[in-house]
Amino acid sequence: MSDIIRRDPRAEWIARNRLHPLHAAMQPVQHSWMGPNGILRKNVHGVGFIGPNGIKRIDRSGAQQGGASKRTAAAEVQLPLHQVAAPAFYINVVPDMVGGRLSSHDRDLLGLARQLAGSDGAVLAVVFGEHKESTFATAGVDRLLVLEGHEFDGYSPEQRVQGLRAVDNQFNPRHWLLPDSRSGGGELGRRFAASLKERPATRVWQIKGQECIGRAGAGQEDLARPLPRLILAAAECADPVSETRHEVLPVELSTTLARSLPRIEDLGAVAVDPAAIPMAEAEFIFSGGNGVKDWALFHQTAAALGATEGASRVAVDDGFMARDRQVGASGTWVTARVYVAVGISGAIQHLQGIGACDKVVAINLDPGCDMIKRADLSVIGESAAILQALIEAVAAYRNGAKRDAA
Numbered sequence: 001m002s003d004i005i006r007r008d009p010r011a012e013w014i015a016r017n018r019l020h021p022l023h024a025a026m027q028p029v030q031h032s033w034m035g036p037n038g039i040l041r042k043n044v045h046g047v048g049f050i051g052p053n054g055i056k057r058i059d060r061s062g063a064q065q066g067g068a069s070k071r072t073a074a075a076e077v078q079l080p081l082h083q084v085a086a087p088a089f090y091i092n093v094v095p096d097m098v099g100g101r102l103s104s105h106d107r108d109l110l111g112l113a114r115q116l117a118g119s120d121g122a123v124l125a126v127v128f129g130e131h132k133e134s135t136f137a138t139a140g141v142d143r144l145l146v147l148e149g150h151e152f153d154g155y156s157p158e159q160r161v162q163g164l165r166a167v168d169n170q171f172n173p174r175h176w177l178l179p180d181s182r183s184g185g186g187e188l189g190r191r192f193a194a195s196l197k198e199r200p201a202t203r204v205w206q207i208k209g210q211e212c213i214g215r216a217g218a219g220q221e222d223l224a225r226p227l228p229r230l231i232l233a234a235a236e237c238a239d240p241v242s243e244t245r246h247e248v249l250p251v252e253l254s255t256t257l258a259r260s261l262p263r264i265e266d267l268g269a270v271a272v273d274p275a276a277i278p279m280a281e282a283e284f285i286f287s288g289g290n291g292v293k294d295w296a297l298f299h300q301t302a303a304a305l306g307a308t309e310g311a312s313r314v315a316v317d318d319g320f321m322a323r324d325r326q327v328g329a330s331g332t333w334v335t336a337r338v339y340v341a342v343g344i345s346g347a348i349q350h351l352q353g354i355g356a357c358d359k360v361v362a363i364n365l366d367p368g369c370d371m372i373k374r375a376d377l378s379v380i381g382e383s384a385a386i387l388q389a390l391i392e393a394v395a396a397y398r399n400g401a402k403r404d405a406a
């Protein structure tokens with residue numbers, strides 16, 4: 001087994017949260033043994049550790065429990081199963097499923113759907129084509145409808161709207177929820193609303209009773225309105241589901257979808273120069289800071305990964321990167337799906353700029369730095385060695401893929 005310590009931020013959070021159903025399972029195992037006279041002995045002092053000055057310390061951050069014990073929430077204890085035998089109504093969700101998996105925006109949306117479904121309703125997720133997701137159960141999905149077929153591949157809004165209309169006819173959901181995102185949900189939701197001749201609520205960030213609040217006026221104002229059936233919700237509209245497990249029962253369409261000739265033809269993705277993508281729109285950012293010692297190697301790695309380059313302010317001030325590449329409070333606020341921070345300490349001004357990034361990977365020498373605390377995946381070590389290994393891994397992966405294709 002690898003010696004690499006992998007942190008599990010979710011497990012650490014549960015270990016800190018005494019109200020969470022898995023809290024007890026996340027506590028360290030109490031050392032106990034059988035004494036010579038057959039009595040079970042327990043070391044009740046086995047909690048915590050002795051600090052360098054000889055004083056006992058108990059780490060209440062959860063890192064000791066969640067991280068060091070290498071447990072994962074799912075592996076230890078099953079979350080309570082929420083079942084809806086005969087749903088009184090449906091709340092339909094159409095997640096973006098970027099890369100075939102639920103994004104954090106999708107999970108927020110499922111959290112919102114769960115709130116709207118209460119105990120009688122069921123959350124029905126509608127997914128187009130093949131997916132790679134295995135955590136629908138813990139994301140709050142009661143029913144799963146996969147609309148299969150090549151007609152849904154790529155950019156196919158017309159066919160998808162047709163599919164959603166068929167689902168609407170069959171399940172007549174109380175609400176439809178789509179992510180108001182650039183990854184598809186924003187456009188699909190508006191097209192779907194137009195085809196149903198219904199007015200959707202857009203950029204919704206809060207629902208209170210029968211009223212919802214969405215951003216308006218170029219993001220400068222809030223617009224409160226009665227809750228419509230179709231809701232296009234912003235990221236962080238609700239907390240993702242974390243305390244229950246759901247059935248994910250498969251459901252099917254009872255009718256076969258009529259195939260109409262689409263007016264839009266998808267000619268496939270166009271290869272673009274990652275450097276030409278504006279930072280604010282880049283999906284994959286490879287960012288360098290003061291810990292990058294070999295900038296030629298940094299550029300080579302970014303090119304091998306096909307990532308857009310970013311930088312900390314120190315890297316920009318030192319003249320290694322252009323000013324328009326600076327990420328952070330006084331640079332660009334980015335929304336990448338994956339943000340790789342190489343040798344960046346994680347100063348508050350930098351972290352502000354990456355607050356909306358989905359997954360953060362940190363490469364750093366210092367395991368205690370703030371970027372490592374923010375990261376979903378951390379690699380501790382010398383940046384040059386790690387970048388070199390990354391280039392080799394990418395090359396091996398590409399060669400393997402070519403061999404498989406041949």
Ligand SMILES: Cc1cc2nc3c(=O)[nH]c(=O)nc-3n(C[C@H](O)[C@H](O)[C@H](O)COP(=O)(O)OP(=O)(O)OC[C@H]3O[C@@H](n4cnc5c(N)ncnc54)[C@H](O)[C@@H]3O)c2cc1C
Pocket residue numbers: 288289290291292293311312313314315326327328329330331332342343344345346347348349350353363364365366369381382383384
């Ligand atoms: C008003 C104001 C606005 C600011 N705005 C921004 C902003 O928009 N964006 C921004 O980024 N900063 C901004 N800053 C600056 C910010 O406070 C930090 O100084 C800056 O982010 C630090 O950059 P860094 O992490 O690259 O450098 P450092 O803080 O020097 O960190 C370098 C990191 O690299 C690691 N390291 C060192 N050597 C290696 C190695 N060989 N391999 C791997 N890791 C290594 C170190 O452990 C360390 O964590 C602002 C500051 C102010 C006052």
